[in-house]
Amino acid sequence: MSAPRVRFAPSPTGLFHVGSARSALFNWFIARQHDDGVFILRIEDTDESRNRQEWEDVIIASMAWLGLNVDVGPYRQSDRRLAHEAARDALLASGDLYYCDCTPEALAARKGENKTPGYDGFCRDRGLGPGERRALRFKRPLEGSLVVRDEVRGEVTFETRALEDFVVARANGDVLYALANVVDDRDDRVTHVIRGEEHLANAPKQMLLWEALNAATGEVVALPRYAHLPLLVNEQRKKLSKRKDPVATERYRDEGYLASAFVNYLALLGWSPRGDEEIVPLADLVAQFRLRDVVPSPAFFDVKKLRAMNGAYLRALSPAAFVEAARPWVAPWSSAWTPSTTPPWREGDFDEALFARVAPLVHERVNVLGEVPAMVGFFFVTPTLDEDAAAKVYRDDPAGLAILRALEAEFATSPWTSAALHELTLRVGEAQGLNLRKAQAPLRLAVTGSLVGPPLFESLEVLGRDEVLTRVRAVLAAYA
Numbered sequence: 001m002s003a004p005r006v007r008f009a010p011s012p013t014g015l016f017h018v019g020s021a022r023s024a025l026f027n028w029f030i031a032r033q034h035d036d037g038v039f040i041l042r043i044e045d046t047d048e049s050r051n052r053q054e055w056e057d058v059i060i061a062s063m064a065w066l067g068l069n070v071d072v073g074p075y076r077q078s079d080r081r082l083a084h085e086a087a088r089d090a091l092l093a094s095g096d097l098y099y100c101d102c103t104p105e106a107l108a109a110r111k112g113e114n115k116t117p118g119y120d121g122f123c124r125d126r127g128l129g130p131g132e133r134r135a136l137r138f139k140r141p142l143e144g145s146l147v148v149r150d151e152v153r154g155e156v157t158f159e160t161r162a163l164e165d166f167v168v169a170r171a172n173g174d175v176l177y178a179l180a181n182v183v184d185d186r187d188d189r190v191t192h193v194i195r196g197e198e199h200l201a202n203a204p205k206q207m208l209l210w211e212a213l214n215a216a217t218g219e220v221v222a223l224p225r226y227a228h229l230p231l232l233v234n235e236q237r238k239k240l241s242k243r244k245d246p247v248a249t250e251r252y253r254d255e256g257y258l259a260s261a262f263v264n265y266l267a268l269l270g271w272s273p274r275g276d277e278e279i280v281p282l283a284d285l286v287a288q289f290r291l292r293d294v295v296p297s298p299a300f301f302d303v304k305k306l307r308a309m310n311g312a313y314l315r316a317l318s319p320a321a322f323v324e325a326a327r328p329w330v331a332p333w334s335s336a337w338t339p340s341t342t343p344p345w346r347e348g349d350f351d352e353a354l355f356a357r358v359a360p361l362v363h364e365r366v367n368v369l370g371e372v373p374a375m376v377g378f379f380f381v382t383p384t385l386d387e388d389a390a391a392k393v394y395r396d397d398p399a400g401l402a403i404l405r406a407l408e409a410e411f412a413t414s415p416w417t418s419a420a421l422h423e424l425t426l427r428v429g430e431a432q433g434l435n436l437r438k439a440q441a442p443l444r445l446a447v448t449g450s451l452v453g454p455p456l457f458e459s460l461e462v463l464g465r466d467e468v469l470t471r472v473r474a475v476l477a478a479y480a
């Protein structure tokens with residue numbers, strides 16, 4: 001087979017949906033399986049009322065984040081206006097299009113109670129010429145059927161009669177998406193059209209246009225192969241909702257998912273690698289991916305599973321790589337984009353070397369990098385105590401302040417290693433009839449501001465005797 005030429009053709013009309021990211025990835029897989037495979041990025045900006053530059057920027061930035069490098073583009077569909085118009089004119093000359101002046105009101109009036117969707121063909125044989133408010137429609141064959149040979153779904157048959165005579169150009173001459181998309185795919189010599197299931201119904205129309213252009217222009221281009229990828233659904237097995245479900249790809253970057261983990265997870269949406277292991281290196285995903293192994297049934301976009309997978313990818317990083325990966329969250333002022341959480345410290349309070357020392361204490365405990373700053377905040381700034389916890393530990397329970405007092409006395413002279421501090425807290429707790437968990441809670445709260453966090457004694461060692469004593473004494477003064 002000659003090298004595949006695939007394209008990803010998003011419309012910049014909203015956030016970069018995870019389903020679009022999956023389409024981009026599957027196209028990219030196909031291109032990267034061949035040394036000279038070509039991956040094209042075409043921004044389909046023909047709907048001027050809905051396009052926004054910022055959405056285009058998000059698509060390009062997200063693709064870069066995911067590592068989906070392109071060989072051609074990004075180019076804008078609107079750059080090819082002349083080619084679209086030439087195709088429109090060729091189809092008009094060959095008799096494949098006709099003018100139509102039906103208003104939506106006239107159409108509705110003719111339909112009456114008949115709810116059959118689509119155009120009724122009123123102008124098909126009226127022989128109208130160009131004129132104001134006259135759109136161009138495609139004259140579909142009324143007889144016969146068309147088979148879309150879909151790599152995922154097998155053969156899907158459409159009766160051409162059931163397709164309407166759809167509009168390909170507005171009255172002002174603007175060529176619409178339906179035709180522009182086909183013209184661009186032909187000009188780009190696209191070999192595979194891989195996209196979401198919602199476009200399956202467009203395939204027969206696009207095949208008709210493609211063949212009509214072959215005949216009208218004399219430039220015969222082979223039809224592409226089609227693959228319509230399964231719908232993504234949420235936990236309720238409903239189509240992911242832009243409003244209710246977390247569907248924005250860029251949000252996953254901002255929250256601290258690794259691109260490698262996110263790509264691995266996307267690959268599992270409708271497809272699975274060989275064997276039982278779902279965590280698979282990228283090169284193996286590329287090598288193993290086959291369109292024919294994609295299943296047509298809806299795929300559950302499971303954020304919990306994605307989180308767990310991200311945790312596994314994070315834990316597999318070396319300590320230095322983890323520090324590097326966490327940088328946008330711990331030092332957001334150095335990041336080109338805005339992470340989802342802001343650290344509880346200011347730039348001046350942050351200390352790179354200190355972060356490198358404490359990062360191993362949280363490395364095993366986070367599933368997304370956005371959780372890092374809150375966990376290590378107390379190393380950089382004096383924490384504010386969680387009020388509910390403080391009331392419970394220091395006010396409601398007399399043992400809380402008692403143990404803190406005893407520890408303060410010992411800390412002044414104790415050796416300052418995590419092992420010694422651990423030992424000491426255990427002993428002081430036992431003397432007061434408390435197990436280690438009970439004994440360390442008042443200490444943890446005083447020093448870190450919270451009852452949960454990184455390993456306590458290692459943290460105390462890093463913070464140092466003076467700082468720990470200062471924090472313990474502040475609590476004793478405030479609550480005693």
Ligand code: GLU
Binds near residue numbers: 009181193194199
């Ligand atoms: N622009 C279309 C979309 O964003 C994609 C069309 C296609 O892939 O053919 O849904």
